[in-house]
Amino acid sequence: MLRAHEPPPVLVERPASTTPFFITVDHASSRFPEVLGDLGVSKDERERHIAWDIGALGVAQRLAATFMATLVATQYSRLVIDCNRHAWREDLIPSLSEFTEIPGNVNIEPEARALRQRELYEPYHAEIRRLLDARLARQQATLYLSMHSFTPCYKGQARPWQIAMLSNRDRRVAEILLRELGRDSALCVGDNIPYRLTDEGDYGIPVHAEQRGLPHVLIELRQDEITDERGQAQWADRLAPLLALAACELGISNYRRD
Numbered sequence: 694m695l696r697a698h699e700p701p702p703v704l705v706e707r708p709a710s711t712t713p714f715f716i717t718v719d720h721a722s723s724r725f726p727e728v729l730g731d732l733g734v735s736k737d738e739r740e741r742h743i744a745w746d747i748g749a750l751g752v753a754q755r756l757a758a759t760f761m762a763t764l765v766a767t768q769y770s771r772l773v774i775d776c777n778r779h780a781w782r783e784d785l786i787p788s789l790s791e792f793t794e795i796p797g798n799v800n801i802e803p804e805a806r807a808l809r810q811r812e813l814y815e816p817y818h819a820e821i822r823r824l825l826d827a828r829l830a831r832q833q834a835t836l837y838l839s840m841h842s843f844t845p846c847y848k849g850q851a852r853p854w855q856i857a858m859l860s861n862r863d864r865r866v867a868e869i870l871l872r873e874l875g876r877d878s879a880l881c882v883g884d885n886i887p888y889r890l891t892d893e894g895d896y897g898i899p900v901h902a903e904q905r906g907l908p909h910v911l912i913e914l915r916q917d918e919i920t921d922e923r924g925q926a927q928w929a930d931r932l933a934p935l936l937a938l939a940a941c942e943l944g945i946s947n948y949r950r951d
Contacts, residue, residue: 694726694812695855702874703814706757706764708824712937713946714762714832714936715907717821718753719777719897720746720841722765726813732772732797743790744770748844748919754839755929756936767813772798774809776817777896785810791848821901827904834945836866837902837909838936842916843887855918856928857883859890859911862903866892869939870932888913 695702696795704721723744724729729737738744749764757764771787772795778785786806788798828835845852857873858865867884874882890911892899892931902909912932940946 694728694808696727699727700768701767702722703767703820704764704768705824706754707761710761710763711826711833713836713940714757714838715825715835716751716753716759716762716838716840717759717897718746718764718766718840719899720771720775721750721753722768723770724768725770725773727947729750729773729797733796734772734793734795734797734837735740736928738793739770739772741793742842742844743793743915744772746840747916748914749817749822749842751922751931752932753838753924755926756840759929759933760936763790763824765817765824767817768814775919776814777841779893779896780814782812785814802813818896818901821897822882823904825893825901825907835907836936836940836943836945837898837907838913839897839902839909840914842919843907845915845917849882852887853913854883854887855888855915857879857888859885859888859898859913860909861890861892861899863908865943866908866939869942870910870912870914870935873935874940876937882909882912883913908939908945910939 695891699763723739770854772790774786786798786801786809788795791819858867859872871882872885898909898911919928
């Protein structure tokens with residue numbers, strides 16, 4: 694599927710990091726493999742939130758650099774294949790996103806679906822598994838952070854939250870971050886809103902973090918907060934000490950950031 698000059702399906706930074714933070718970005722890119730063309734989607738639509746989590750990679754890379762942490766990110770659009778969905782879900786390869794039809798994904802043949810899964814989806818999750826297995830083998834503590842972003846308005850509904858913490862059964866990290874962010878009265882912070890983290894709706898945290906018993910959190914940032922580098926840097930600087938505090942309170946790190 695990918696030509697020699699195209700990026701590989703997975704971006705990995707600091708794979709051998711010895712710090713506890715392990716950061717993933719499931720929807721990091723709006724890129725389409727050249728062989729697929731534009732899937733019938735206009736350039737303007739491919740640059741919108743339906744194609745990727747705008748700003749999420751920028752924040753994640755800054756956090757990873759602060760902690761010298763491992764980062765694993767997708768390099769192709771979720772309109773091609775959604776790496777935060779189970780393989781059995783119909784929206785693994787969406788034919789409709791918000792109000793936008795994806796003609797190239799309509800009635801996709803099983804062989805074409807399997808090809809995208811084999812060359813884009815499986816390498817991403819295989820790399821996460823490999824790195825987490827290696828950390829376990831060397832008895833390295835891990836705090837799993839999944840970075841996402843959401844649009845300020847969805848299907849005509851405004852979203853007031855600048856940031857949200859998503860969690861499922863294990864709320865340890867989420868509750869620490871919610872507590873600390875809640876000290877700022879100017880912030881509107883969501884707790885499992887505008888989305889909920891569920892076994893059926895999500896793949897990354899339920900499979901990679903919960904099944905391994907790793908403390909974790911999925912952070913959603915509103916995209917107008919992190920569209921440019923300045924906003925990405927501000928939120929990374931704001932979150933870094935809170936994540937460090939969470940790791941300390943959970944007893945998996947003595948890292949502190951002044």
